[in-house]
Amino acid sequence: MDTLSSAQRNPVEVPDDTVLQVTNLRKTYGKKQALDNVTFSLQAGTCFGFLGPNGAGKSTTMKILTGIVKADSGEARLFGQDMTTDTERIARYIGYVPQEITLYEKLSAYDNLVFFGEAYGVRGSELKRRIADVLDKTGLTDRAQDEVQTFSGGMKRRINIAAALLHRPKLLILDEPTVGIDPQSRNHIFEMIRELNGQGVTIIYSTHYMEEVEALCDQVAIMDQGAVKAIGPLGELLERYGRKAIYIEAPELTAAPSDPDVSRASREGSGWILETDRVGEVMQRLLAAAAERHWDVKQLEVVRPSLEQVFLTVTGTALRD
Secondary structure (H helix, E strand, C coil), rough: CCCHHHHHHHCCCCCCCCCEEEEEEEECCCCCEEEEEEEEEEEEEEEEEEEEECCHHHHHHHHHHHCCCCEEEEEEEEEEECCCCCHHHHHHHHHEEECCCCCCCCCHHHHHHHHHHHHCCHHHHHHHHHHHHHHHHHHHHHHCCCCCHCCCCCHHHHHHHHHHHHHCEEEEEEECCCCCCCCCHHHHHHHHHHHHHHHHCCEEEEEECHHHHHHHHCEEEEECCCCEEEEEHHHHHHHHHHHCCCECCCCCCCCCCCCCCCCEEEEEECCEEEECHHHHHHHHHHHHHHHHHHCCCCEEEEEEEECHHHHHHHHHHCCCC
16 A cells, blocks of 8 residues: 655655755645645745735645644655654744734733743743843834733734744744734834844745735745745746836827737826837837827836736736735
8 A cells, every 4th residue: 555645756856955845735624725735945044925815825834834733735844854743843943923913911022022932942041132132123122011912013013023033943934924013013024024034044924915025025925725826036926927018108199109019008097008028129119209209208117027917917816805
């Protein structure tokens, strides 16, 4: 009888600098397929964006990686160790920030951090030093002795992240860390993530906010309906799936300028979006036509491919909450 898993029968070649290797994760809840053969890998120091709508499977993946939920099948290995079975052994490598705030409201921020630090096995003077460090990182040193119930939603999020950093994890998993927070807290969280990533911490950042992925992540996986629809470096995905286009605005252009290499023209604001795979050639002809016909050109530029367009292309639908 063949008792080998599909991952064992078809081993994945893992580069030397791979921190995390996820292979064929599957999970069902009743008749709902929550995860469908989710596969990806992370190299050390990557900020990896998991982008998708609510219900795409992002949180289920995160919970499997942290041992909260057990996969039906598949494998996840952190530094070569099986995350689905050796959860206690690898817990010291992982910092996990769930969507839900997990703090004791009637305790101070400091006492919350003492509790979580000791739960991770950090104690004494070393814990005090680390608490001072994470409070400074989150910009909440002056609120350390205040009860958490007096904090704004954004401040609670920041302390929640601080708690996950006390044991200095090698892999930080953030599940929708900026939902419902104020701009100041959002900026603090962004600064923390960039600093941690710069220090070599590998980060998984799950969100349905495209602008956050574009601002923070160098690698992206687009998830929808439990499956990874596209994955790769952000710039590569934008190049492969993003719309190539030119925007032109001139009062004389009451209709889109005609060009044989423009596949589609559409009105946008006061101008026109001209989609084309030959951006350089079309741009040159537009410049020549503008000079010849004396158009009063207000704006003429290459349109930067957007992650929104990438998502639409690979999933067939716009990103939704």
